[in-house]
Amino acid sequence: MLHDELSHFAQAIVHGHMPSPRIRQAYADYSAETALGVYRNNYRGNLHDALAGAYPVIKQLVGDDFFRFLARQYIEQHPSRSANLHHFGLELAGFIATFEPAKELVYLPDVAALEWACHVAYFADDGDVLDLNALAQVPPERYPDLVLHTHPSCHVVRSHYPIAAIWHAHQPGASEDFHIDLDGGPGYALVSRKDDIVQVSELTEAEAVWLQGIQAGARLGDATVTTLEHYPDFDLQATLLKLVAQNTLANFNLEKTP
Amino acid sequence: MEKQKMLTLAIGGLLALGLAGTASAADKKMDMEQCFGIAKAGKNDCSSNKSAHSCAGQATKNNDPMDFVAVPKGTCDKIAGGMLKAM
Amino acid sequence: MNGPATNTLPSAAGIGLRAPHYREVLDTLPALGWVEVHSENFFGGGAPLHTLFRVREHYPVSLHGVGLGLASVTPLDAGHLSALARLCADVQPAAVSEHLCWSAADGMVINDLLPFPYTREALDHVARRVDQVQERLQRQLLVENLSSYLSFSRSEMTEGEFLAELTKRTGCGILFDVENLYVNARNLGVDADAFIKAIPAAAVKEYHLAGYSMRDGCLVDTHDHPIYPEVWDLYESVLRHIGPRPTLIEWDTDIPELAVLMGEAAKARQRLEAVEECHAA
Numbered sequence: 001m002l003h004d005e006l007s008h009f010a011q012a013i014v015h016g017h018m019p020s021p022r023i024r025q026a027y028a029d030y031s032a033e034t035a036l037g038v039y040r041n042n043y044r045g046n047l048h049d050a051l052a053g054a055y056p057v058i059k060q061l062v063g064d065d066f067f068r069f070l071a072r073q074y075i076e077q078h079p080s081r082s083a084n085l086h087h088f089g090l091e092l093a094g095f096i097a098t099f100e101p102a103k104e105l106v107y108l109p110d111v112a113a114l115e116w117a118c119h120v121a122y123f124a125d126d127g128d129v130l131d132l133n134a135l136a137q138v139p140p141e142r143y144p145d146l147v148l149h150t151h152p153s154c155h156v157v158r159s160h161y162p163i164a165a166i167w168h169a170h171q172p173g174a175s176e177d178f179h180i181d182l183d184g185g186p187g188y189a190l191v192s193r194k195d196d197i198v199q200v201s202e203l204t205e206a207e208a209v210w211l212q213g214i215q216a217g218a219r220l221g222d223a224t225v226t227t228l229e230h231y232p233d234f235d236l237q238a239t240l241l242k243l244v245a246q247n248t249l250a251n252f253n254l255e256k257t258p
Numbered sequence: 259m260e261k262q263k264m265l266t267l268a269i270g271g272l273l274a275l276g277l278a279g280t281a282s283a284a285d286k287k288m289d290m291e292q293c294f295g296i297a298k299a300g301k302n303d304c305s306s307n308k309s310a311h312s313c314a315g316q317a318t319k320n321n322d323p324m325d326f327v328a329v330p331k332g333t334c335d336k337i338a339g340g341m342l343k344a345m
Numbered sequence: 346m347n348g349p350a351t352n353t354l355p356s357a358a359g360i361g362l363r364a365p366h367y368r369e370v371l372d373t374l375p376a377l378g379w380v381e382v383h384s385e386n387f388f389g390g391g392a393p394l395h396t397l398f399r400v401r402e403h404y405p406v407s408l409h410g411v412g413l414g415l416a417s418v419t420p421l422d423a424g425h426l427s428a429l430a431r432l433c434a435d436v437q438p439a440a441v442s443e444h445l446c447w448s449a450a451d452g453m454v455i456n457d458l459l460p461f462p463y464t465r466e467a468l469d470h471v472a473r474r475v476d477q478v479q480e481r482l483q484r485q486l487l488v489e490n491l492s493s494y495l496s497f498s499r500s501e502m503t504e505g506e507f508l509a510e511l512t513k514r515t516g517c518g519i520l521f522d523v524e525n526l527y528v529n530a531r532n533l534g535v536d537a538d539a540f541i542k543a544i545p546a547a548a549v550k551e552y553h554l555a556g557y558s559m560r561d562g563c564l565v566d567t568h569d570h571p572i573y574p575e576v577w578d579l580y581e582s583v584l585r586h587i588g589p590r591p592t593l594i595e596w597d598t599d600i601p602e603l604a605v606l607m608g609e610a611a612k613a614r615q616r617l618e619a620v621e622e623c624h625a626a
Contacts, residue, residue, distance in 0.1 A: 002466050003418040003450070005497065009459065010450040022462070024496045028534060029562035035494035035532075038306065038565055042457040045307030050456070053301045063332035080454040083412030083425050084385045085301040088456070101328040107337070122298055123389040132276030135269065143265040153391070166337065180337045196392035225261060237268040244272060299364040300386025300393065304411045304444065304458060305568035305597035306492075308558070 013039050014079065047075050050085040054119040055092060057170040058112055062102065070099065086123060089116065107182060110159035111166055117191040118167075118198045121153035127250035135252065142254055144221025148214050149250045153193035156208050156215075164189040164202045194247035201246060206231035207239050211248075219255055350484035352518065352550050353439040354379050354405055354591035358610040358617060361409075361595045366603045367396050374403055375607060378614075379439060381407040381593050387436075388428040397436060405439035407551070407593070408432065409520075413478065415488065416447035416461045416471050426481055433482055440551060440591075442487035442520045443478070445471070445508065462497035463507040468514075475515040487518040487550050490540075492525035492557075492566035496533050503535070505543030512548040519544055521587070522553035523580045524572070524595075528564045537579060546587040554580060554613060555595040569598035572609055577616070584620040592617060 008020035013036070025032045048071045052059050059067040078091045093112035102108055128149070138146065157163065162184045169178040188208035190201050203211065206227055213223035227234045243249050357378025362370060370380075380400060387393050387408075400406060412425055433441060446458040461467055479486050488511060490504055502510070508519055521544070529535040556570025572580075572594070580592075594609040 001499075002416075002461065002464065002470060005499070006416075006418050006447055006450040006459075006461060010453045010455060013455055013457075013459075014453050022497055022499050024498050027495070027532060027563075029532075032495060034561045034563050038494045038560060038563060039455075039457065039459070041309070042307045043455050045309045046301075046456045048309070049307070050301040053299060059332070061332045061334045061337075062330035066328065066330045066332070069328050080456055083414060083422060083448055083454060083456065084388055084428075085456050086385070086389070088301075102330060105330060105334055108334075121391075123391040123393070125390045132273055135276075136273050138269075140266045140269070141262070143269055144261070146269075169336075170333065176333075178336055182338060193392065196395050198392075220265065221261060224265065228261075236264055237271045240268050240272050241275060244275065297364045297367050297392075297396065300383060302383045302385035302411050302456075303568075303597045304383065304409065305555070305595070306457075306566045308567045308569060308598045 012036055013043050016040070044072065044075060046085065047071070047080055047088055050088045051092065054086075054089045055112060055115045057115055057167055058092075058096075058108065060170045061105070061108065061111065061166075066101070070096070070102065073099065086119070089119070092116065107159065107161035107163060107166065110157065110161060110163045114157045114159075114163050114167055114189050114191070114200065117155040117157050117189075118200065121155065121191050121193045121198045124151075124153040124193065127151035127153070130244060130249045130251060138254065144219060145255045146220040146252050147217060147255050148220060148252050150211075150215055151192060151248055151250045153191065153198070154215075154248045155191045156203065156211055157189045157191065158208065159187050159189070162187045164200050167200050190246065190248065192246045192248045199246060201242075204231075206234040207242075210234065210236075210239060211243070350433075350437075350482075352485060352487070354407055354551060356589050356591055356617065356621070358613040359404075359407070359591065359593050360606045360610055361593060361597065362400065363597065363600055365600050366606075367400070369603050371396075371399055371403075375603070377404060377607075377610065379405040379407060379591060381409050381595075384408040384410040384429055384432055384441075385412050387432055388425075394432075394435070401436055406436055407440040407442065407591075408436065408438040409489075410441070410443045411458065412448065412456070413443045414448040415443055415445060415474050415478075416467060417449040418447065418470075419449045419451075421474055421477055422449075426478065430481055433484070440487055441482060441484060442489055442551065444489045444491055445504070445511075446491050458491055460491055460493040460496065463500040463502045463504055465501060468507060468510055472511055472514045475511065475517050479515065479517065485516065485518050485550075487520040488512075489520035489522050489553070490525050490529075492522070492528040492564075494532060494563055494565070503539065503543060504529070505540035509544050509548075512545060517548075518550040519548045520551045520553065521549050521583065521590075522555075523583055524553065524555045524557060524576050525566065527576050527579050528557055528566055531564050538582075541583055541586050544587075549587050549590055552580070552583065552590050552592040553595055554592060554609070555597075567598050568595050571605070572612070577612070580613070581616055581620075584616060585623075589617045589621050 011017040012019040051071045074095050080088050093109045096112050097109040161182050188203040190203045210227040355378050359379035362380040387397050444458045447461050448455050530537045554572045555568045557564045558567045592613045
């Protein structure tokens with residue numbers, strides 16, 4: 001009984017069905033339709049606001065009206081599955097890629113993927129801090145066997161477009177007078193969190209390839225050799241310093257020599 | 259051999275930074291304060307939504323007038339090449 | 346193993362602490378009895394949890410959940426409950442509360458606080474779930490009365506009677522939202538005096554106060570206004586009948602300067618102190 005009643009009510013909110021006749025129809029100052037309107041509005045409004053909170057750059061890029069239109073279509077196709085609104089919006093990048101009205105903004109899905117990575121990084125668990133004293137104890141001949149772990153917030157987003165530059169141009173305090181050329185070649189955006197601030201920086205292709213290897217669990221020696229095969233200019237020292245400065249490396253372990 | 263030298267230099271650089279790293283503790287306080295400036299508002303709350311005019315409407319009415327404003331009008335016009343000619 | 350955690354909120358006025366005020370509160374440490382935050386905003390750890398830990402060093406913290414869905418007709422979300430249990434273990438809150446509502450059915454999740462018919466069947470269902478939550482958290486859960494925009498013809502009791510029975514069966518406490526009761530009285534014709542008499546005073550552990558807005562004749566619980574005079578009047582009546590309890594000012598939309606919230610908290614404090622003097626005399 002309870003199940004049927006609530007299921008009916010949910011259908012009325014989500015799919016606009018007629019409410020169950022068990023819902024009281026007359027109230028002193030308004031109709032049942034008005035009351036349902038409040039619930040339907042809450043449903044879509046809360047999801048819209050959650051999406052806007054996770055995707056502030058997309059919202060600025062397309063404007064409030066278009067974002068509302070996009071959000072509404074997204075909610076229809078990807079309804080909420082979690083009682084925590086911070087989980088809502090996971091599939092937006094994929095959705096935008098198939099969303100006709102936005103197809104001319106070719107970079108939009110990648111910017112959405114970057115924003116979701118930032119959103120997840122904000123809530124990601126704390127990782128270990130790289131223990132330099134322990135690292136100093138490792139004999140140099142064992143360096144190739146180091147397996148570096150990245151911070152849980154660390155994520156690389158790859159794009160054909162300069163998405164890190166687009167992201168930076170839309171942060172609070174950034175100049176409104178910007179111009180971005182999409183033909184600047186592929187971009188690799190590194191997302192990390194340091195001192196509670198989510199940061200986005202750009203990686204070179206070599207750095208991105210190396211980091212992907214590291215994230216896949218490759219040993220330092222193997223990842224570096226593989227990267228150098230394709231990118232002879234790869235600078236390991238500069239890369240490590242950059243990643244540590246961004247709190248991207250968490251801890252390490254030593255793998256047995258094969 | 260070349261690889262070993264490179265790894266030794268790279269990790270050595272990291273360790274050298276670590277020894278000097280305590281100097282950056284002074285900067286840390288500023289970062290910690292900065293983070294509140296960008297504290298992201300949590301989206302879970304127990305109030306009813308206020309955006310009455312923007313989000314109401316039944317899901318069954320898909321072909322509503324919203325379709326007429328389905329053109330992006332934001333900062334995307336500052337991104338060259340972003341607006342490709344329609345096929 | 347430790348025994349069940351007890352509620353330790355002071356009988357003082359607090360505010361709902363939201364992101365725009367984190368910095369000012371931590372910088373200036375204003376005289377606040379306690380603060381309340383929405384539990385789900387701190388699930389998963391990360392940056393928000395670090396802020397909450399710092400707040401916790403200075404103020405008692407109450408965790409107010411919006412997503413557990415005590416009356417939902419889907420199994421209690423184990424992941425959600427685990428996240429809440431972990432947060433409780435980390436933060437050691439002074440109180441933990443949830444709403445008397447549902448938010449999921451048949452695979453649909455509606456991120457809102459929805460009313461249901463107050464029947465025997467629903468009471469059995471909700472009581473089982475409250476037991477489950479209290480068992481998991483090893484502490485008393487406070488359950489909040491809901492603001493509703495519609496009601497069900499099949500209800501067999503009032504919300505007040507439902508809550509009274511729920512506390513008797515499960516030992517849960519009551520978070521009495523005075524504004525919600527006012528909204529229901531105006532919208533649904535709920536008898537506010539009867540509600541106050543129906544719930545056991547000893548089970549009431551916290552009050553909420555907030556401002557509503559009006560939409561097409563319906564009072565909507567938007568938490569975007571100062572507390573209206575009628576709600577202050579009702580609060581005074583509640584204080585006389587039930588007694589002083591920790592009282593929260595909630596403001597979630599169009600959040601004003603911290604000073605405005607402090608002003609509302611001061612008004613609540615005056616009334617709390619007045620009634621405390623009466624009780625002492």
